[in-house]
Amino acid sequence: MTDLASHTGHRDRLREKLTSAGGLALHDYELLELYLFRCIPRRDTKPIAKDLIARFGDLGGVAGAEVRELTAIKGVSERVAADLKLIQPLAERLAREQAIGRPVITSWSALVAYCRTAMQHATTEQFRVLFLDRKNKLIADQVLGEGTIDHAPVYPREVVKAALAHEASAIILVHNHPSGDATPSQADIEMTRTLMEICKPFEIAVHDHLVIGRENTASFKTLGLM
Template sequence: MRDAAHHNGHRQRLREKLTLAGGDALHDYELLELYLFRAIPRRDVKPIAKDLIHRFGDLGGVAAAPVEQLVTVKGVSEKTAAELKLIQALSERLAREQVIGRPVISSWSALVGYCRTALQHARTEQFRVLFLDRKNRLIADEILGRGTIDHAPVYPREVVKRALAHEASALILVHNHPSGDATPSQTDIEMTKTLAEVCQPFDIVLHDHLVIARENTASFKTLGLL
């Protein structure tokens, strides 16, 4: 009974701290504790939260971790792992709402933020295409390639096929480098050049190609590669 009272008191104090001071006043593991309260209602979740942060680095790393890795942490069941995956889904959905249907030029930082939310913690490469209308508003985001830690297959004609299906006038390419180095590879540069050439006869403009790494983002346009 004493342990239960202690847990309940601790949980109430954390909730009050969040309400009064906001999320910035809490450590990552404390925010994770608050989230885990609903998944594990009758147990001290502080050790679990700390173990998750230690294992995966930060909240983003925890949210992006595969279920099969999350359940290797003591105290994390498949049900709890599924709850943790909800964090990533909500984060991506909220970030997407900041850019969908809006001109990318006026919401560029939000667009980059959305891409980073989706890809900075991914453990294998993904190749995504953002499709824009004539007013440069984002109308769709599709994953057109999944691969290994250092390669995701990309088929330029498939990209153009999807662009025509969306009646898109422009594209932004996005892929991640799980290695942590956002520097475009020679393969990235050659593929982007080929894709730009394939798009040209269809009057589809390639605005940029973003490479997302854990700590930074590289832009082909900024680097003078487009």
């Protein structure tokens, strides 16, 4: 059997496995193989997929990697890297659709899943605000600060301004810790309390502050910090 025929047979078997058993039946590298089939049609993509997972840890790590990091992997051109960068916004959009327009109380897990999808693998710190209406439904979200690996500037006036622009009755604060540890810092606690005080005169409630780590998520409300 020629190499091309062998690769074609392998691809057909993977597609059949996906169709019959679903995505959970496939390893991360196998799902990545299936994606790479479209980007590199006449090449064995299994070694490339395995190298990507070995380097970045999982699919989220691959999707969150910079183009220069991706092209350092043998077989990944700039065009292929650009295709791989599509995974992250697609995943974010799908996760957001599960949370937008739904009451927070009934979609909390979907909301956290969206935040993790959007921020878990970011290499720099981001500060995001989720805006809720009077029925506590998510109506919008916005990144209001981006910074270094351990700091993102937060301007309380900008948070209030954005909340008023969205006619939000409540907000949920979210930021990530690229270091991996989701434990809130003292600076996080002080900033949250400052924002809560500034929001009070505008009758904007701060429901929670989530810290997204690589493996877990910390909730200020659950931890009794607010």
